[in-house]
Amino acid sequence: MINPTVGRIVWYRPDEADKKGSAEPPMQTCGDDPLAAQIVAVHGPRMVSVALYDAAGRHFARPSVALLQDDDKIPSGRYVEWMPYQRERTAAIRVPTLVICGTEDKVTPPTLSHELVQLIPGASYAPIEGAGHLGNIERPEAFNTLVDAFIRNVDSAAASSSPRH
DSSP, X not given: OOOOOTTOEEEEXXXXXXXXXXXSSOOOOSTTOOEEEEEEEEEETTEEEEEEEOTTSOEEXXXXXXXXXXXOOOOSSOEEEOOTHHHHHHHTOOSOOEEEEETTOSSSOHXXXXXXXXXXXXXXXXXXXTOOTTHHHHSHHHHHHXXXXXXXXXXXXXXXXXXXX
């Protein structure tokens, strides 16, 4: 099970009421394709509120929407689900990867960064103490130090593994 957090992007699956616009303008979709939505509130591991734009660019808010987890049965009505390609794409990364996160980041909290490190083979995590989402701007010296150390480590690893003639 993935822990939902504010700021995460999910697929929104509208229901017929959304498409017909019974309470507001009809939500324009592209056939059965889902719409990207951002979690704006978490009510539990399977219930969130989301904000989204439809295919026409109109903003919609949806409070208390079911969030599918693992092998949950698809509910009747609207729901959101994790974007399935996220795990596959991160698992396919095969280059040295450093995930840097501010310890006070509310957009992409450290828990998400730790999850990302677990999904990328060989990835490492580096926190920036006291920084929010823009650690490279908020704490540039700390950010540059982390990146410099990472690059030096990658360079020395590459040099030691290259064939000698």
